[in-house]
Amino acid sequence: MPQEEQDAKQTFLGFDLSTQKLKAILLNSELNVVATAEVKFDSDLPEFRTIGGANPGPNKFEYFVQPVMWVKAMDIVLDRLVMQEADLSTVVAISGSAQQHGSLYWSKHGIAALQNLDADKFLHSQIDDSAFVVNRTPIWMDASTLKQCFEMETAIGGHTEMVQKTGSKCYARFTGPQIRKIYQQRTHAYEDARRISLVSSFLASLFLGKVASIDYADGSGMNLLDIRNKTWSKTCLNACAPDLEDRLGEPVSGFSILGNVSDYFVQRFCFPPTCKVVACTGDNPSALAGMLVDKNWLSISLGTSDTLMMTLDEPPNLEEGHVLCHPTESHEYMGLLCFRNGSLVREAFNKSEADNNWETFNELLDSTPRGNFGNMALHFNEMEIIPKAKGTLRWNKDMNGSSHDAAKGVLKFSSPQIEIRALVEGQMLHHRAIAEDMGFHFGSQTNILVTGGASVNKSILQVIADVFSAPVYTQNESEAALLGAAYRAAYAYHLHHNSNTESIKSYRDYILGQTPNHLKLVCEPNKDSGSIYTPMLQRYRDMAHILESQLTH
Numbered sequence: 001m002p003q004e005e006q007d008a009k010q011t012f013l014g015f016d017l018s019t020q021k022l023k024a025i026l027l028n029s030e031l032n033v034v035a036t037a038e039v040k041f042d043s044d045l046p047e048f049r050t051i052g053g054a055n056p057g058p059n060k061f062e063y064f065v066q067p068v069m070w071v072k073a074m075d076i077v078l079d080r081l082v083m084q085e086a087d088l089s090t091v092v093a094i095s096g097s098a099q100q101h102g103s104l105y106w107s108k109h110g111i112a113a114l115q116n117l118d119a120d121k122f123l124h125s126q127i128d129d130s131a132f133v134v135n136r137t138p139i140w141m142d143a144s145t146l147k148q149c150f151e152m153e154t155a156i157g158g159h160t161e162m163v164q165k166t167g168s169k170c171y172a173r174f175t176g177p178q179i180r181k182i183y184q185q186r187t188h189a190y191e192d193a194r195r196i197s198l199v200s201s202f203l204a205s206l207f208l209g210k211v212a213s214i215d216y217a218d219g220s221g222m223n224l225l226d227i228r229n230k231t232w233s234k235t236c237l238n239a240c241a242p243d244l245e246d247r248l249g250e251p252v253s254g255f256s257i258l259g260n261v262s263d264y265f266v267q268r269f270c271f272p273p274t275c276k277v278v279a280c281t282g283d284n285p286s287a288l289a290g291m292l293v294d295k296n297w298l299s300i301s302l303g304t305s306d307t308l309m310m311t312l313d314e315p316p317n318l319e320e321g322h323v324l325c326h327p328t329e330s331h332e333y334m335g336l337l338c339f340r341n342g343s344l345v346r347e348a349f350n351k352s353e354a355d356n357n358w359e360t361f362n363e364l365l366d367s368t369p370r371g372n373f374g375n376m377a378l379h380f381n382e383m384e385i386i387p388k389a390k391g392t393l394r395w396n397k398d399m400n401g402s403s404h405d406a407a408k409g410v411l412k413f414s415s416p417q418i419e420i421r422a423l424v425e426g427q428m429l430h431h432r433a434i435a436e437d438m439g440f441h442f443g444s445q446t447n448i449l450v451t452g453g454a455s456v457n458k459s460i461l462q463v464i465a466d467v468f469s470a471p472v473y474t475q476n477e478s479e480a481a482l483l484g485a486a487y488r489a490a491y492a493y494h495l496h497h498n499s500n501t502e503s504i505k506s507y508r509d510y511i512l513g514q515t516p517n518h519l520k521l522v523c524e525p526n527k528d529s530g531s532i533y534t535p536m537l538q539r540y541r542d543m544a545h546i547l548e549s550q551l552t553h
């Protein structure tokens with residue numbers, strides 16, 4: 001077959017192993033969607049009893065997932081692709097995206113099982129509980145490692161040093177403090193762990209048939225990687241746990257081709273033996289890669305967590321928030337703010353105020369004026385990340401920071417529509433205030449691109465446009481992290497197959513060359529939005545300060 005015909009048949013496979021689901025997308029050589037399939041953990045794998053994809057742990061602030069659930073989800077999602085008659089024999093490159101910070105601890109048996117998979121059996125019958133020495137994998141929702149955060153920062157000279165080295169002070173969900181907790185509380189398990197993966201490198205390992213390397217961008221979420229040198233910081237490793245570097249392996253670029261897909265996938269799913277496995281990365285870096293926007297854009301992902309992302313020329317030393325190695329531009333960085341109380345809180349209000357119907361939710365939201373007659377609310381149902389605060393506070397129009405009843409607030413607003421607008425405006429004011437406090441500037445040039453499950457909701461997007469006073473766009477595919485995985489597979493393949501450097505384009509030029517009209521303007525700010533929401537920012541700050549001060553450890 002002529003080369004051009006062969007190239008035209010090439011496809012690229014991307015995965016997104018996020019908090020609530022595993023999703024797959026198959027793109028053709030023009031980067032158009034050929035097939036998608038997904039597995040929702042709560043409903044498709046009820047035997048693991050997850051809520052929103054996670055299990056609450058036995059101790060305060062603990063959250064985990066049983067890694068076998070993710071393995072089983074991979075069996076199902078691949079079968080669902082095959083059931084759609086997706087031709088996996090055309091796949092020339094695979095990559096993935098995954099929830100950040102979670103850590104998996106491979107046993108000697110698990111590594112051997114990876115290397116000797118039997119194509120007649122399901123993955124989950126071979127990569128089972130015995131493959132991991134820790135069967136309750138801590139995930140990003142876990143906030144139980146404040147002690148380990150303090151110990152690591154102290155050991156390397158304080159949190160300023162940690163920020164300068166790793167792009168972030170120690171956060172409870174970050175992988176370094178989580179590994180330290182396993183080392184301290186389950187020392188034998190740590191000693192038996194031959195390798196440690198992030199969720200993203202675990203995803204790559206399944207296809208590679210051996211433990212895959214961690215990429216620079218997701219590795220930036222560990223408090224272990226020196227983000228300027230793109231190597232593990234020896235002082236941070238030593239502050240975390242002994243003999244850690246061998247367990248992590250060398251970090252790699254996000255476009256690294258880790259090897260060919262293992263024989264298991266050739267035999268069981270007809271992947272070509274030359275199908276390349278490209279380094280996987282965190283869902284937020286992958287989302288940034290999937291959104292293809294430049295420095296004038298603020299990217300927002302409305303998933304289980306709400307995250308704000310932007311491209312940065314230099315790594316600022318952020319007091320709060322995170323700087324990661326950029327997923328596609330080797331000399332740039334990525335700013336990231338993560339808000340824990342995102343979609344699950346909106347879901348809870350959809351159930352309690354709108355009969356679990358998003359159309360009803362939107363009618364109620366749209367029926368109240370911007371500013372909500374002065375009613376505001378913060379709902380930190382779970383421990384929020386920035387600020388570190390938990391609880392609910394509702395203020396009516398007469399309340400402010402100096403009111404005698406400021407800390408108590410009101411118990412409930414008078415109607416579902418007031419409740420829903422107070423929730424959404426409060427969330428977006430929180431996002432804007434923290435972003436501005438972290439030095440993220442929004443000017444007349446700022447555009448906002450929103451992705452994630454809730455990005456299909458135009459009423460919520462309108463609140464974002466008004467609170468940020470900026471036009472809001474979306475993409476045709478609402479899941480940029482998933483797209484970013486397939487795009488990165490395609491570009492890594494382009495790099496690999498174009499040794500002639502003259503023909504190599506930049507990542508954005510290569511992808512945009514094939515997907516030119518990927519942005520859609522959804523809503524613009526109302527003219528009075530600045531005059532309404534800028535004064536509300538101070539009321540938000542006063543409310544957040546009250547919840548923060550009420551926190552009892």
Ligand SMILES: Nc1ncnc2c1ncn2[C@@H]1O[C@H](COP(=O)(O)OP(=O)(O)O)[C@@H](O)[C@H]1O
Pocket residue numbers: 018019020021302303304305343344346347358452453454455456457460
């Ligand atoms: N129409 C909608 N309006 C608001 N939120 C929505 C809507 N549809 C789905 N969602 C939210 O999207 C969330 C899932 O987003 P997703 O990005 O898939 O999560 P994750 O990537 O964290 O697994 C769900 O928790 C759900 O509440």
Ligand SMILES: O=C(CO)[C@@H](O)[C@H](O)COP(=O)(O)O
Pocket residue numbers: 018019020098099100101140173221282283284301303304305306307336338
């Ligand atoms: O902790 C973070 C980022 O630092 C979260 O964003 C996780 O990466 C989970 O992502 P979603 O499942 O919410 O997309």
